Every structure is written in structure tokens, then in C-alpha cells.
Amino acid sequence: MKRTKLFISFFNSEKAGGMVLLLCTIISLLLANSNYxxxxxxxxxxxxxxHPLEYWINDGLMAVFFLLIGLELEREIYKGELSKIKEAILPLSGALGGMIIPAIIYLLFNSNTTYQKGFGIPMATDIAFAIGILSLLGNRIPLSLKIFLxxxxxxxxxxxxxxxALFYTKTIYFINLAISLAIFVFLLLLNRLKINNLIIYLIGGVLMWYFMLNSGVHATITGILLAFAIPFEDGxxxxxxxxxQSWLHYPVAFVVIPLFALCNTAIHLDTNWLNIINEPYSxxxxxxxxIGKPIGIVSFVYLxxxxxxxxLPKDINWNKLLAVGFLGGIGFTMSIFVTLLAFDSTxxxxxxxxxxxxxxxxxxxxGYILLSNNFKSGE
Incomplete structure (x- = not known):
């Protein structure tokens, strides 16, 4: 597997970002349950x-987060681990299993109830936290395992x-959606014409975001669309x-995601909060x-x-894969994001x-304990 400078930069920013994310979550919970x-x-x-500040964070700044995800995905498809079909199938199959099985498990508890729309909550994996945990083991982690995760x-x-886009869009305003998609097509045309002025694409992206925001389709989708409109050339x-992509790594890891965490983990815990454990959505x-994430990831990879x-790469065994499957169960950012869309009740x-x-x-x-024990045993 080819070790690129950009991948190392991405991994390191997410690694440090995971630590900052954890710190922000702890601070937010403490403040939300303090005298302040x-x-x-x-x-x-x-x-x-x-709109309130939380709206601009969840609908605005998170579009920048998805722009970075889109740019990373584009690079993986053209030059990275997803550029060769046989290598791409490994993480692709794991990701599919890690989405399908958790959704099925959620629906086993909540099908035909008012909570069934939350099926998307356990389907997500938080990159920053998962990589942050993986990085605690330092250089003992093989590169192929880092790339797979x-x-x-x-x-x-x-x-x-x-x-x-498919399940959490309530009402669609087709004129605004059509304008947004027309801007996307125009940017794709500029791409084909080899227009490489980033400012033009960013202005187009802001306009596309505005009309998408007012279309009923969640505006963060714009981030992914814009990423694939921006010329990749030969990378x-x-x-x-x-x-x-290089410029966005640190602002996203140290500004966008921490702000999202601070804003969305301001949760007040009352004295009987443990009672929620008995709820079907819980x-x-x-x-x-x-349970669903590791079972889904490992079983689909095995299949x-x-x-x-x-x-499987030579330096990855099934024990390491199972451990990474558990790390995939760290939902956090994306799980919280889907929660905001799935439910109306505060x-x-x-x-x-x-x-x-x-x-x-x-x-x-x-996941950490399994990986740690795996390396102690010399596997």
C-alpha cells in the first residue's frame, strides 16, 4: 500500500483532532451540568x-466537513486505496456491513414505532475518534490497518x-433544488474546460449551498458535490x-468538529437519566x-x-480486523448529526x-483493549 504525504497529513490531523474532540466533549458536558x-x-x-448559532454550525460549517470528506474520497478513488477494485472491495465491503447490520439491529427494537427513523444513527463511524484511539498504540499499528480504517x-x-439525502429529507422545493443542481452541472462543465481557478468553484459552492439549504435537502450534501466538481487533474x-484538501485538514479537525462537539454535547443530565437505558431507541x-458494527464489518469482509x-493484507489478521470493527462503533459526530435529523423532540x-x-x-x-492485547501476544 502506497504511503502518501497527504494521507499521513490527513491521518495526523484526524489523530490530534480526536484528542481535541474528546476534550471538547468533556468540557461541554461539565459546563452543561454546572452552575453555568x-x-x-x-x-x-x-x-x-x-437563525441560532447552532444552526450555522450544523448546516453551514458541517458542509465544510463534508467537503473535506468528499475531497479525501475523490483522492482515494483516483489515486488511493479505492483506485484498484480488488483493494477497494476490502474497506467497501466492511463499510457496507457496518451500515446494514447496525440499521437492522436498530429496527429490530424500533420497527413500527415512532423511533424507527433513528435507524441511521448507529450506521455512522467517527473518523477523528476512531483514528485517535488507533493512534494511541503508536507505530505498532501497521499502515495497512490505518488505511483500512x-x-x-x-x-x-x-x-x-x-x-x-434519501431518508431524512421531508419537503422538497424543486425550484431551489434545480438551481442548486444547475450550479453543480455548471461547475462540472468548468472542470471539463480545465478552468482551475479555485475562487470560482468556492463562490459556486456557496451559491449551491444556499439554494440547497432552501430546497429541503440537507445543505451539507453540497460539500460532497463541490468536492467532485473541483478539478482533481492527476492529483x-x-x-x-x-x-x-491540505488547507482544510486543520481547520476542520481543530475548529469545525470541536465546535460541533461543543454545541451538540451540551446535554444536561438530570437525576433519573439512567431510566432512558430502557427505551427501545437506546x-x-x-x-x-x-455489536452491529463489528459483526457487520467482519462478516461482510469475510464474505x-x-x-x-x-x-486481507499480510499484516492484518482477523483479531486486528475485529478490533477495528469495534472502533467502527464509535459513532459520535455523524451519529449525533443523524439524530438531529431523525427526531424532533429535544x-x-x-x-x-x-x-x-x-x-x-x-x-x-x-477496540483499544483488543488491539493492545493483540500486539502484546505478538500476533
């Missing part, structure tokens, strides 16, 4: 224009975006796609992430290998966030 809880929560409801999480995020270091989230569609949203945090903590701890 009222002031802290009101901070995220400060009106900017016609990164590719799996990127594909997972793409799946989440498609799911948001050289002087291409505008490479430059933008079972669906916890079992979907902690693809048995069908001779792909193969109480259910907050309860779901608590269960996501619990499930992510369990998954991260189990």
Missing part, C-alpha cells in the same frame, strides 16, 4: 441573522450522506484539489454501534474474501446523544 449551564446553553442559541470511515460517511501537489443505538473478491435527541456517547465509549475501549 443556563449561560452555556444560551450561547448556542444566540441569533445570527434569522480511514477508507472504511470515509466510505461510511459517504453512505451516511446518501442516507440523509499533483499543485492541483487545486490537493491544495484545498437499545437500538447501543447494540447497533457496539467478500470467501467469494475471492478481495484479500428530549429524545438529548437522550439519544447520551446513548451515542455511552456506545462510542464502550466501542472505543473494547
Amino acid at each position: 449551564s443556563v449561560q452555556y446553553n444560551s450561547l448556542w442559541h444566540i441569533q445570527i441573522g434569522n 480511514t477508507a472504511l470511515a470515509v466510505i461510511d460517511d459517504l453512505g451516511a450522506i446518501l442516507m440523509i 499533483r501537489a499543485n492541483s487545486i484539489s490537493y491544495k484545498l 437499545f437500538g443505538i447501543v447494540f447497533g454501534l457496539t 467478500s474474501i470467501k467469494l475471492k473478491l478481495t484479500h 428530549q429524545i435527541i438529548n437522550n439519544s446523544k447520551i446513548m451515542i456517547l455511552i456506545a462510542s465509549l464502550l466501542s472505543g475501549c473494547i
Whole structure:
């Protein structure tokens, strides 16, 4: 597997970003349950224009996050681990299993209830947290395992975006949607004409975001579309796609995602918060992430290998793959994001966030312990 400078930069930014994300989550929970809880929560409801600050973070800044995901996915498809079909099938099959099985487990508990729309919550993997946990073991982790987890999480995020577009769009305003897509087609045309002025694409992206925002389709979809409209060329270091991706790594890891965490984990825990564990959506989230993710990832990879569609790299064994499957159960950012779209009740949203945090903590701890023991045993 080819070790590229951009991949190392991406991995390192996500690794450090995971630590910052954890710190922000702890700070947010402490403030939300302190004597300053009222002031802290009101901070995220400060009106900017016609919307509160949390709206601009979730619908605006997160589009930048998805732009980076799109640029990374594009690079993986053209030059990285997804450029060769046999190698791409390994993380692709794992990602599919890691989305399908958790959704099925969630629906086993919540089918035909008012909570069934939450099926997308346990389907997600948080890149920053998962890589952050993986990095705690340092150089003992083989590069192929890091690349597998990164590719799996990127594909997972793409799946989440498609799911948001298909299942979490309530009312569509077709004129605004048509304008947004027309801008996308225009940017694609500029791409074909080899127009390489990044400013033009960014202005087009902002306009596309605005009309998508007012179309009923979630505006963060714009990030992925814009990524594939920006010229990739041959992926050289002087291409505008490479430059933008390099520039976005640190702002996303240290500004966008931490702000999202601070805003969306401002959860007040009352004295009887443990009662929510008995709710069907709680079972669906916890079992979907902690059990469904590793089962889905490992079983689908196993099936693809048995069908001779792909193969395991020499430095990855099934124990390491199972451990990474548990790390895939760290949902956090994307799981919380889907929760905001799935439910309308503030109480259910907050309860779901608590269960996501619990499930992510369990998954991260189990994954770390399994990997640590794996390397101690010399496998």
C-alpha cells in the first residue's frame, strides 16, 4: 500500500483532532451540568441573522466537513486505496456491513414505532475518534490497518450522506433544488474546460449551498458535490484539489468538529437519566454501534474474501480486523448529526446523544483493549 504525504497529513490531523474532540466533549458536558449551564446553553442559541448559532454550525460549517470528506474520497478513488477494485472491495465491503447490520439491529427494537427513523444513527463511524484511539498504540499499528480504517470511515460517511439525502429529507422545493443542481452541472462543465481557478468553484459552492439549504435537502450534501466538481487533474501537489484538501485538514479537525462537539454535547443530565437505558431507541443505538458494527464489518469482509473478491493484507489478521470493527462503533459526530435529523423532540435527541456517547465509549475501549492485547501476544 502506497504511503502518501497527504494521507499521513490527513491521518495526523484526524489523530490530534480526536484528542481535541474528546476534550471538547468533556468540557461541554461539565459546563452543561454546572452552575453555568443556563449561560452555556444560551450561547448556542444566540441569533445570527434569522437563525441560532447552532444552526450555522450544523448546516453551514458541517458542509465544510463534508467537503473535506468528499475531497479525501475523490483522492482515494483516483489515486488511493479505492483506485484498484480488488483493494477497494476490502474497506467497501466492511463499510457496507457496518451500515446494514447496525440499521437492522436498530429496527429490530424500533420497527413500527415512532423511533424507527433513528435507524441511521448507529450506521455512522467517527473518523477523528476512531483514528485517535488507533493512534494511541503508536507505530505498532501497521499502515495497512490505518488505511483500512480511514477508507472504511470515509466510505461510511459517504453512505451516511446518501442516507440523509434519501431518508431524512421531508419537503422538497424543486425550484431551489434545480438551481442548486444547475450550479453543480455548471461547475462540472468548468472542470471539463480545465478552468482551475479555485475562487470560482468556492463562490459556486456557496451559491449551491444556499439554494440547497432552501430546497429541503440537507445543505451539507453540497460539500460532497463541490468536492467532485473541483478539478482533481492527476492529483499533483499543485492541483487545486490537493491544495484545498491540505488547507482544510486543520481547520476542520481543530475548529469545525470541536465546535460541533461543543454545541451538540451540551446535554444536561438530570437525576433519573439512567431510566432512558430502557427505551427501545437506546437499545437500538447501543447494540447497533457496539455489536452491529463489528459483526457487520467482519462478516461482510469475510464474505467478500470467501467469494475471492478481495484479500486481507499480510499484516492484518482477523483479531486486528475485529478490533477495528469495534472502533467502527464509535459513532459520535455523524451519529449525533443523524439524530438531529431523525427526531424532533429535544428530549429524545438529548437522550439519544447520551446513548451515542455511552456506545462510542464502550466501542472505543473494547477496540483499544483488543488491539493492545493483540500486539502484546505478538500476533
